Amino acid sequence: MSRRLLGYVLGHRRAYLIGFALSLLSTGLSVTNPWVLRLAVDGIRAGAAPRLLVGLAAAYVGIALTGGFIRYHWRMKMLGAGRRIEYEIRNDYFAHLQRLHQAFFQHTRTGDLMARAINDLNTISRLVGVGIMHSFNTIFMFTAAGTLMFTIDPPLALVVMVILPMVSLVFVLLGRRIHRQYEQVQEQFSTLSARAQENFSGIRVVKAFAQESAEIATFGVINREYMERSLRLARTSGALWPAMTLILGGAAAAVLWQGGHAVVAGRITLGQLVQFFGYLMMLSWPMIALGWVATIVQQGLASMRRIETILDSRPAIAEPPESVRPERLRGEIEFRDVSFAYNGVPVLRGINLRIPGGATVAIVGPTGSGKTTLVSLIPRLFDPTGGAVLVDGIDVRRLSLAALRGSIGLVPQESFLFSDTLEGNLAFGVEGGDGSRVREAAETARLAPEVAGFPMGYQTVVGERGVTLSGGQKQRATIARALARDPEILILDDALSSVDTRTEEEILHALRRFMATRTSLIISHRISTVRGADLIVVLGDGRIVEQGTHDVLLASGGLYADLYQKQLLKEALEADEDSSQ
Amino acid sequence: MSTAFHEDEIIGAAYDARLMRRLMGYVRPYRAAVALAVVLLLLTSAASLVGPYIVRIAIDDHITPGRLEGLGVVILAYLGALTAAFVLRYAQTYMMARVGQHAMYDLRMELLTHLQRLSVGFYTRQPVGRLVTRVTNDIEALNEMITQGVVAIFGDLVTLVGIVAILLYLDWRLALATMLVLPAIILFTARFRAVAREAYRAIRVRLARINAFLNEHIMGMGIVQLFGREAREQARFEELNREHLVAGMASLRSFAVFHPVVGAMSAVAVAIIIAYGGAQALAGTISVGLVVAFVQYAQRFFEPIEDLAEKYNILQAAMASSERLFRLLDEPIEVEDPPAPLRADRVRGEIEFRNVWFAYESVPEHDWVLRDVSFRILPGESVAFVGHTGAGKSSIINLITRFYDPQQGCVLVDGSDVRGWDQRDLRRHIGLVLQDVFLFAGTIEDNIRLGTSSITSEQVRRAAEFVNAARFIERIPGGYQAQVQERGSTLSGGQKQLIAFARAIAHNPEVLLVLDEATSSVDTDTEILIQDALGRVMQNRTSIIIAHRLSTIQHVDRILVIHKGRIAEEGTHRELLSRGGIYTKLYHLQYRDQELRHDT
Structure with a gap:
């Protein structure tokens, strides 16, 4: 068992120990029931008083009731511990995910991360619950019933003890084959799903080239193979339960034969033979369970390994050991010979830029020129591969993460909102408060008028579970969310692309007051957004190719000037379109 | 929540x-x-x-x-x-x-x-x-x-x-006595079934919530970290997780109660047999063997009842x-398809739009993509459609192939309404090259031939050669038999386009429709190959190109400018440029750069 999993189990050692004790007790009680039956049968044979039989019947019920009571607590203790461990690992798993850096999430598929938190944890829960419970129960049961059988009649006991383990053996042997064939079925199932998915995703090509019949034929072949593999599995798995019944029945026949002779020879009483039958029945389930538990353990350990690959991955961006925690940042930003490569591909090279506190800087450039990466380095979503980013003259890698990120309000390119109320979303980065700051931010971001139109106002639930906001509304909500933090540094990453020009004007106007006292970085494709900035930086292929004010850059006739020309054309074209209506 | x-x-x-x-x-x-x-x-x-x-x-x-x-x-x-x-x-x-x-x-x-x-x-x-x-x-x-x-x-x-x-x-007397417990067991099992179902449902619902939460937070992890929300999100997650635990424990409890209670009831049945059956045996009215058999039957009695309860979930x-x-x-x-659809061995390739109004929405009034569009393309003619993003160009292709039907007006191929054709027969005459090339799992040859088994390997190779794809295909280890990995992620955008051309040509259509995208990811060498291939595949067939390449629009017979769902201008590249209208602006916005790029 993995050391980590053992740690979780040991955390519940009390529950497990009590569970073991209860398991022992319950085993002890259950083996007395066949003994009661034996007394009854022998009593009848000996012509005992009917009162004795009534007493035995009462004892039988009493034992079952006590046993049931113990079994209830035993299951609750052991299986409960399993569930609690699942709960704990899931919490730790999520906590660890929250510590991991952005690059990790770009490399790892969301579905894989979720499968671990759901499916793998489910198998682990089975391992530490049912798995542990049944393995010990089987051992106890086998020992107790076995010992009792040997005290009655060793040769008969030997017959039972030889035949019964065959149940586990057959289960394991057939089980292995079933597992292999099941894997083959699953593999074909994936092929089938993949083919269906391809057909649906490529339906245009299928239709355009009139491939419907060919597609149906191909799918038919895959479907038929799936059916055949499933039937092959059915041929094996269909034998499992009948085989169990056969072996157990064989054991009963052997006991009847051998025991019959023993009774006639006077070695044992008829009651003792009946008692034997009782043990035989009692042991059948634990024997089957043993084979089943082997699979559970195997799967559980494999799942734990998958979870551990995540738990063992180290956060590349973490709180520095001796972090600097300034009272309040002024918001002066410096890029000092910064370069950044993603998967070995250079994205930024030799960036040198100083932004005084309170300044407004615009960043423009073609798609893929590194604008988003550049601003992502400030709140340390990534760390540069060369050079350093400094805020207030301190390398961001030395600043406390909480203090650094706490003073930055970032509006990302893709407006991501959580399935929560508008209020919850806007106050996402605000600790406490009476909500007045949120209202004010919504006002500035020009979201407030529309919110007033929603029947539930700020309590409107957005996202998958609630109303769908338009692209523009979402963008304004994310702007308000950043503003509500009251940050010293405001970063807008193409944050106005989905709002119309007039609303953009209004937002910018409202923001101006806000930005006057804060350092602001604005990435945009629209000249109208950036022209008023103190400094415009033009990025091209990861380098700063031009910088200056709007007028200076226009006059120099470079990339910025070209962008400006195009914008004018585009506006003219859009105007044409309006007039053509 | x-x-x-x-x-x-x-x-x-x-x-x-x-x-x-x-x-x-x-x-x-x-x-x-x-x-x-x-x-x-x-x-x-x-x-x-x-x-x-x-x-x-x-x-x-x-x-x-x-x-x-x-x-x-x-x-x-x-x-x-x-x-x-x-x-x-x-x-x-x-x-x-x-x-x-x-x-x-x-x-x-x-x-x-x-x-x-x-x-x-x-x-x-x-x-x-x-x-x-x-x-x-x-x-x-x-x-x-x-x-x-x-x-x-x-x-x-x-x-x-x-x-x-x-x-x-x-x-029968001992049997009836034994079965006294039966009503209690059936009632209890029915009750258990209801409780267990509710518990099972609660677990599923709560697991679904955990799932949704995780999905959202993994995707939005950057936001969580930027806004310093880790501690509070952890608390919310633990709350959801705890609700799931509670539901799990409730389900556990119902099972932990069920099995012992059924066991106890079964014990009562055995006790009845011991007391009542035993007394009968003592009196000599029944045999000992009968008592033992009764006990064994009674113990098996409850398996099917327990089983039945569990089958309920499967049915549900x-x-x-x-x-x-x-x-x-x-x-x-x-x-x-109409009841008696039109089929043809060959078509001439004449295409006409007659007063076509089209919208993707079911309530089209607000969102017409094409408004009263009419044009006629002669057999063998090559025509380019240009226009600003969202002007409705690609819907032209969707209507000719009958991926959609227009709300008003009609689309005709060789003078017959496409709605009268057998869809698949109609599409056999049309070759389509889409913007994002879709590659299926399988070899490169499979992807050119698709499921049309009448296309020989020789024809596949000739088609590939014709569109300049043969050279790069032969360089790939395995050549035409190389497996396409993950929808072609190992191939460049330009290579995929060439495969799409080969695919269209191998099917030898009379009409060719191309959504042609000049992607920035295509290197200059491949770009030249594509342009050359495009020129060749347009020969001798009616060609309609939704054009993004300057070289394409310079070489077609006619350009139609779609503007806000209508045909705004029409003519050759030179004619349209000299007119100084919408096309001129489009040219400066979309195409001029390509000219500059090639000059350097």
């Missing part, structure tokens, strides 16, 4: 007569096998019930009187019954698996065939993942119902009735799945 559920989470009734009838329709072709399975099942139940009866004979006729001769025969008979039960049960299980698998095969084929006939519009509305679930998991749920549900329930009932019958036959899941499946099977086909 309110949580909306995915359609697939909804669990309804366990039995719906209408759905069941329709489902049984899929089993009907195999009714002989089902009938045989039922017979086998009856025999299995009978064979598996002889055990205690044999014990009784062994005790009463042989062991008690001490007469060992004949015991061997009895035990051999028992072994025989055991073997028979083994064979019969195995055969019955396999029979039902066969029926289930065949029914599933049929249903899957029917569903896929139906899906092939649904329009492209349907596919844009449906998430692919959902359709895949229908074809895979939902059908699987039906299989479970056939193999483990219906027949197994029948089997459990037969066993139950069998035990009751044997007990009554052996001694199957009903929900079949509901979804049938809804999809009933989805109307929007673009359908």
Whole structure:
């Protein structure tokens, strides 16, 4: 068992120990029931008083009731511990995910991360619950019933003890084959799903080239193979339960034969033979369970390994050991010979830029020129591969993460909102408060008028579970969310692309007051957004190719000037379109 | 907190007569096998019930009187019954698996065939993942119902009735006394079933919430970290996780209560046999062997009852799945062939739009993509459509291929309305090269030929050579037989475009439609190859290009400028440029850079 999993189990050692004790007790009680039956049968044979039989019947019920009571607590203790461990690992798993850096999430598929938190944890829960419970129960049961059988009649006991383990053996042997064939079925199932998915995703090509019949034929072949593999599995798995019944029945026949002779020879009483039958029945389930538990353990350990690959991955961006925690940042930003490569591909090279506190800087450039990466380095979503980013003259890698990120309000390119109320979303980065700051931010971001139109106002639930906001509304909500933090540094990453020009004007106007006292970085494709900035930086292929004010850059006739020309054309074209209506 | 559920989470009734009838329709072709399975099942139940009866004979006729001769025969008979039960049960299980698998095969084929006939519009509305679930998991749920549900329930009932019958036959008074506990067990089991179902549902619902939360937070992890929300999100997650734990514990409790209580009731039945049956045996009215047999039967009595309770979930899941499946099977086909469709061996390739109005929305008034568009393209002519993003260019292609039908007006090929054609025959004459090239799993050759088996390997190679794709294909290890990895992620965008051209040419269409994108990712060498290929494939066939490449629009016979859903300008590149209208602006915005790029 993995050391980590053992740690979780040991955390519940009390529950497990009590569970073991209860398991022992319950085993002890259950083996007395066949003994009661034996007394009854022998009593009848000996012509005992009917009162004795009534007493035995009462004892039988009493034992079952006590046993049931113990079994209830035993299951609750052991299986409960399993569930609690699942709960704990899931919490730790999520906590660890929250510590991991952005690059990790770009490399790892969301579905894989979720499968671990759901499916793998489910198998682990089975391992530490049912798995542990049944393995010990089987051992106890086998020992107790076995010992009792040997005290009655060793040769008969030997017959039972030889035949019964065959149940586990057959289960394991057939089980292995079933597992292999099941894997083959699953593999074909994936092929089938993949083919269906391809057909649906490529339906245009299928239709355009009139491939419907060919597609149906191909799918038919895959479907038929799936059916055949499933039937092959059915041929094996269909034998499992009948085989169990056969072996157990064989054991009963052997006991009847051998025991019959023993009774006639006077070695044992008829009651003792009946008692034997009782043990035989009692042991059948634990024997089957043993084979089943082997699979559970195997799967559980494999799942734990998958979870551990995540738990063992180290956060590349973490709180520095001796972090600097300034009272309040002024918001002066410096890029000092910064370069950044993603998967070995250079994205930024030799960036040198100083932004005084309170300044407004615009960043423009073609798609893929590194604008988003550049601003992502400030709140340390990534760390540069060369050079350093400094805020207030301190390398961001030395600043406390909480203090650094706490003073930055970032509006990302893709407006991501959580399935929560508008209020919850806007106050996402605000600790406490009476909500007045949120209202004010919504006002500035020009979201407030529309919110007033929603029947539930700020309590409107957005996202998958609630109303769908338009692209523009979402963008304004994310702007308000950043503003509500009251940050010293405001970063807008193409944050106005989905709002119309007039609303953009209004937002910018409202923001101006806000930005006057804060350092602001604005990435945009629209000249109208950036022209008023103190400094415009033009990025091209990861380098700063031009910088200056709007007028200076226009006059120099470079990339910025070209962008400006195009914008004018585009506006003219859009105007044409309006007039053509 | 309110949580909306995915359609697939909804669990309804366990039995719906209408759905069941329709489902049984899929089993009907195999009714002989089902009938045989039922017979086998009856025999299995009978064979598996002889055990205690044999014990009784062994005790009463042989062991008690001490007469060992004949015991061997009895035990051999028992072994025989055991073997028979083994064979019969195995055969019955396999029979039902066969029926289930065949029914599933049929249903899957029917569903896929139906899906092939649904329009492209349907596919844009449906998430692919959902359709895949229908074809895979939902059908699987039906299989479970056939193999483990219906027949197994029948089997459990037969066993139950069998035990009751044997007990009554052996001694009706003792049998009735034993069965005193039966009503209590049935009531308790029914109650348990309801509780367990609720608990199971609660677990599913809460797991779905954890799932949704995780999905959202993994995708939005950057936001969580930027806004320093880790601690609070952790608390919310732990709350959801705790709710799941609580539901799990509740489910655990219901099972932890159920099994011991049933055990205790079964003990009461055994106690009745000991006290009442024992007294009878003492009085000599019944034998000891009968008492022992009764005890053994009583212990088996409760298995089928417990089993029945668990089958309920399977039925329920199957009903929900079949509901979804049938809804999809009933989805109307929007673009359908006429009763006597037009077919042709060859077409001349004349295309005409006559007063076409078109919108993707069902309520088109606000969102017309094409407004009263009319034009005519002569056989062999090459025409480029240009326009600003969203002007409606690609809908022209969607209408010619009849992926959609226009709301008003008509589209004609060789003078006949496309709605009169056999869809697939019409499309055989049209070659389509789409913007994002879709590659299937399989070899490169498979991707050029697709499923058209009449195209020989030689023709595939010639097509590849014709469009300049042969050179790069031959350089790939494996050449034409190389497997396309993950939708072609190892190929460059330009290479994929060339494969798409080869695909279209191999099918030798009379009309060629191209959505042509000058992607920035294409390197200059490949760009030249593509341009050259495009020029060649347009020869001798009617070609309609939704153009993004300057070189393309410079070489077509005619350019049509689509503007806000209408044809605004028309002419050759030079004519249009000199006019100084919309085209001139478009040219400066979209195409001039390409000229600059090639000059340098």
